[in-house]
Amino acid sequence: MLVIGNHVSPYARKVLVALDLKGLDYEVDPIVPFYGTDAFTRVSPLRRIPVLIDGDLVLNDSTVICEYLDEAYPEPPLMPRSPADRARARWLEEYADSRLGDLIIWRLFYARIVGPRVFKTVPDEAAIAQVTDVELPAALDWIEARAPDEGFLFGNLCTADISYAAFFRNALLAGWRIDPARWPRTAAWVARVEAVPAFATSIRYEQAIVGARGHERADAMRAAGARISATSFGDATPKGSIMLR
Amino acid sequence: MLVIGNHVSPYARKVLVALDLKGLDYEVDPIVPFYGTDAFTRVSPLRRIPVLIDGDLVLNDSTVICEYLDEAYPEPPLMPRSPADRARARWLEEYADSRLGDLIIWRLFYARIVGPRVFKTVPDEAAIAQVTDVELPAALDWIEARAPDEGFLFGNLCTADISYAAFFRNALLAGWRIDPARWPRTAAWVARVEAVPAFATSIRYEQAIVGARGHERADAMRAAGARISATSFGDATPKGSIMLR
Numbered sequence: 001m002l003v004i005g006n007h008v009s010p011y012a013r014k015v016l017v018a019l020d021l022k023g024l025d026y027e028v029d030p031i032v033p034f035y036g037t038d039a040f041t042r043v044s045p046l047r048r049i050p051v052l053i054d055g056d057l058v059l060n061d062s063t064v065i066c067e068y069l070d071e072a073y074p075e076p077p078l079m080p081r082s083p084a085d086r087a088r089a090r091w092l093e094e095y096a097d098s099r100l101g102d103l104i105i106w107r108l109f110y111a112r113i114v115g116p117r118v119f120k121t122v123p124d125e126a127a128i129a130q131v132t133d134v135e136l137p138a139a140l141d142w143i144e145a146r147a148p149d150e151g152f153l154f155g156n157l158c159t160a161d162i163s164y165a166a167f168f169r170n171a172l173l174a175g176w177r178i179d180p181a182r183w184p185r186t187a188a189w190v191a192r193v194e195a196v197p198a199f200a201t202s203i204r205y206e207q208a209i210v211g212a213r214g215h216e217r218a219d220a221m222r223a224a225g226a227r228i229s230a231t232s233f234g235d236a237t238p239k240g241s242i243m244l245r
Numbered sequence: 246m247l248v249i250g251n252h253v254s255p256y257a258r259k260v261l262v263a264l265d266l267k268g269l270d271y272e273v274d275p276i277v278p279f280y281g282t283d284a285f286t287r288v289s290p291l292r293r294i295p296v297l298i299d300g301d302l303v304l305n306d307s308t309v310i311c312e313y314l315d316e317a318y319p320e321p322p323l324m325p326r327s328p329a330d331r332a333r334a335r336w337l338e339e340y341a342d343s344r345l346g347d348l349i350i351w352r353l354f355y356a357r358i359v360g361p362r363v364f365k366t367v368p369d370e371a372a373i374a375q376v377t378d379v380e381l382p383a384a385l386d387w388i389e390a391r392a393p394d395e396g397f398l399f400g401n402l403c404t405a406d407i408s409y410a411a412f413f414r415n416a417l418l419a420g421w422r423i424d425p426a427r428w429p430r431t432a433a434w435v436a437r438v439e440a441v442p443a444f445a446t447s448i449r450y451e452q453a454i455v456g457a458r459g460h461e462r463a464d465a466m467r468a469a470g471a472r473i474s475a476t477s478f479g480d481a482t483p484k485g486s487i488m489l490r
Contacts (some may be wrong), residue, residue, distance in 0.1 A: 064335040065332075068335075071328035071332075084302050090309040095290070
């Protein structure tokens, strides 16, 4: 299997952690969003990261990919068992993918980190403060009311747990940390997810990626233990738009 | 069960058709997007249409809701059987929900119909022409390559079939029709989905809704056969933003 995308994308990270939890073999093409070639557009018509290629099956969208991995490779399960809990897990994951995607990825991480580095944009500090001081705290209040007292959302670790912890890594990379005094259940829950070996591995790769320049990234990931694909869907320069999902 | 949303939303229609295909009893609260009360915000924190309330289970997001209905009420199934086909179906549905959602709902139906009526906006004809003459045809080319020769995408009707037919209803309401000379497989496939009794019923409700003024809508739907809930999450005036999903 091949995954296009790298651990700094919360959507790609969700897939990569799921693969590791299931003990599956895969290669990574750690392209940076925005840098996909025309061949990338053919396997990802919305130019989304991540893409999973498993034989002749080409899949887009991290939620779709994780549902596939859980059905095709059922052990250990990454979804709860009852239809109602599965639905709750899917909706919590969707809340993270949509709301935290908007707040943390586009309006914080992109505005603070990606835009300035890739497109030389200047951060709009007032807009960022609206996220960090108003809207993200309101989302955290909503999450805190749903965070588990102990363990994970539905007993065993599920895709939704991974998704929340992944977004908060990007918040951290952009300088925003969950205040454990204000959101103690969320902070403790996210720390438990981060301690799961497959998630801890993803943090090791994330650190290798953010510590390396573009053309050194594959080597840094290889040094950290990743299997990097021999060919790449990535280009040397940014090209067109991208959606993360 | 209660569904908040009405058949003119392609996302709500997907859920309503699924309920009818499974022969389930439900009431509808046919609120117009943008008109949700504070109580609506509590059951739909992203102010999304549709919402499904089944006992103490409150679900948002049409994809999540349809997955739930298919797991909790399995007959007839609305997903293919093999993990690979299920994944393909989910990805095709996601393409519709994202790409056709952007093109048909926001940049065509909203720009042409909803905005002018609800918010007194003036359609930007050049932007609409970019959708109808360039981007939507390109999406149709992508869809045409995947449309089934006969029957439905994966044998039995599945959620993805419903989703495509639902979006093209909104295109039609905004004046854009699939050209059967240019996209013959897609046009024939969508016509087959529209002929399925549960989908045909949704068109009857759609026509009742678009033919009535706001406060007459519930009566028009009731006259067409719908069970309308006694209380409503809808307000008399537009209030805040909404997301359709």
